[in-house]
Amino acid sequence: MGKERVTVIDIAHAAGVSKSTVSLVLQASPLVNEVTRAKVNAVIRDLGYVYNRGAANLRQSNSKSKIIGIVVNDLTNSFFAELAVGVDMVVQSAGYVQFLANTAESVDRQREVISSMREHGISGLILSPARGTEAADLKSLVASGIPVVNVVRQVAGAKVSSLVSDNHAGMRDAVRHLAGLGHHRIAFLGGFPDTAVFNERLQGYRDALSDMDLAVHDELVVSSAPSRAGGVAAIERALLLRERPTAAVCFNDAVAFGVCDGLRAHRLDPGEDFAVIGFDDVIEAQTAVPALTTVSVDPQGMGRRAAQLLLKQINAGRADAEAIVSSVRLVVRQSCGSASDKRERLSLL
Amino acid sequence: MGKERVTVIDIAHAAGVSKSTVSLVLQASPLVNEVTRAKVNAVIRDLGYVYNRGAANLRQSNSKSKIIGIVVNDLTNSFFAELAVGVDMVVQSAGYVQFLANTAESVDRQREVISSMREHGISGLILSPARGTEAADLKSLVASGIPVVNVVRQVAGAKVSSLVSDNHAGMRDAVRHLAGLGHHRIAFLGGFPDTAVFNERLQGYRDALSDMDLAVHDELVVSSAPSRAGGVAAIERALLLRERPTAAVCFNDAVAFGVCDGLRAHRLDPGEDFAVIGFDDVIEAQTAVPALTTVSVDPQGMGRRAAQLLLKQINAGRADAEAIVSSVRLVVRQSCGSASDKRERLSLL
């Protein structure tokens, strides 16, 4: 069954033209006569020809492979799944396909997949680096002129473009909102303290407290895995404090959902008895009950923008590193018990 | 910067051997002398050589590209994200890389991505078909001898392997469990009625009701989008019935979460006032509050098995279609208000 491959030569033969002509019609060159083009296209369809990009790519060493790589540190986190979807959208419609790999936070794995991608000749890479990634890991990539766009996390010292959300401003706005609602003891829950993202958000938290003339209490900062389970654990710990917090900003939405779960386990009603704000605005944030107040970063849009940036660099040939921080905005829903409304809740249904 | 590519010939030259020898060491052939091998490897490292799989692949037309494709119909659904992670695991460790594409249920998109993948010479394809996929869409793929494994959904008439979960048995067990707890009016919520999966699950639901000598009322079957929002909508409708149900089996976990949300919006406590069972056992199912009773299909494991099946076929050269139905099991947690326990809930923390 595994038929002989149909090549451009077979078509040329069947259509009574030369392989060069066939090649020309394949790349939709204006040089070829309409009637020949039609004839060739007919034969192509008839014989079930499939273009061999590998061979083509071999010849035109300059132009690249029409493959872009995307590697993320945790695909099971829906933030990254949505990011990947966003990337896929623009990349596909530009005629590229994406290699998607998941590193599960392992830099070894990351090294493997990146080198594997290089062997396949990716034209560019979108990378959400695993924890512990160093500039050296990206060195050879940039040395060979392959554009790289880092998303979500920066890599210190790496000469590559990056697209991160404005973590500082986002968290600052969240805290200000809570303070505006009258909360004095606001916790910061979840996240690993050894990451840049964590520290940026934490700094936003601290700065906002200072701005509002509130004291910062270190015991109100409780770190944990940036996951739903981590959120449960964090709120557990926070509720053990002698002086309980009355509100919390969370490292991300997953943590925030966990926090809501943990509150319910203690017969506390998130949104009523305790205010919760997340970060990311994943898709479930709006349909959850209570709908989650969160800092919207629009993961899918971020994926799209990252892809656009990458494509721009690929086309430009030259990749000068540019660092974009994407602005964010606080989306107020029910979980922070603001004056907002049952109105919104109802209109949802 | 975009340096000249380092080729096998450059290495040969620098190491003072022939390109053939270099090729031999690249494929770890036992034919080459240890000292030469070492020398060559050193040069490879020094010059920063990167293997060109495209060229290699061109030569050895028989052996394939070390790329496998995976296309799913909805990557934002964490079921599929986890599936992809499972596939990635085994595929990576077998030295392959995966092309991942998302079709968002569009068969047009699906056609595009599959043809693009073919051009890149994938060795095999794992496909969760978009709704409306027909056997004809896979025809040319199997004609050219590329192994295909369908997951989650079958495609009627297609001569390809498939790996689906035991939808009938899973739903039957869920309903029996609820009936065993004394429920008489059990709803079936969510899902699109024009899919095979829906009908299998629905049949399981009906058969179980008959088994337990309960009447089947068509008004208790309310379909909706298989998403969280769809779940909210479905329970809304179900609660409008004159004779309300007291329990529900849901098309999948996303729907089940939506149902819980919808119940809360009506001041009903899922697990206490109303029993809910999901399907899939996505990762959040165990950490949610209440923890979701659900039919476990282990998406990640399913991805792994699908990948193994595919690799087997790739290696065998011959792909005889085999249809595997993967068994499932009911995982009882809190959301069905079984006699189970606060115990489990507590031990979780």
Next chain:
DNA sequence: CAAGATAATTGGAACGTTCCAATTCTGTCA
């Protein structure tokens, strides 16, 4: 109608690898 311009087509060389058959090298033994 010659000649130049334009349009359409074409044959080879090249891309970076693998494979085959052929060659060189080393050592052994009569």
Next chain:
DNA sequence: TGACAGAATTGGAACGTTCCAATTATCTTG
């Protein structure tokens, strides 16, 4: 020392495409 076996190495052809320079066919136009 000559012959031979085995180990190690090697040059060239091939894979399916693109590109370049060159060729042929078709028009214009003076």
